[in-house]
Amino acid sequence: MSTTSLVILITPEGTRSYQPRWRKGYYFAALGAHVPIRLGYLDYAKKEAGIGEAVYPTGDYEADEAKIKAFYRTKTGRFPEKGVR
Incomplete structure (x- = not known):
């Protein structure tokens, strides 16, 4: 039996300039869908890319x-x- 997974990549920044707060849509989308948030990255200093740990939304957005x-x-x-x- 094969399984299918869906991955949606949403960057936390919503603009091209610095914003003091992230938009919260990605968080509440994951919370509502009961799926983890996977932390993808591009590290320009180290010239590496990857996927970090999974964060399971608890409902406590700030934490x-x-x-x-x-x-x-x-x-x-x-x-x-x-x-x-």
Whole structure:
């Protein structure tokens, strides 16, 4: 028996400039669908890409967002000044 999985990639930034807050749609989409949020990344400094841990939304947005931001703080984007703070 084969299984099929659906992956939706949504970047947390909604614009091309720095925003102090992320949009929350990706979080509530995952929460409503009862699926994990997979943390994909491109680290320009290390020239690597990958998929990090899965974050299972608990309904406590602030706590879950803190976990996600902690992960991304270890990655360097192409424009670091526009990234996670």
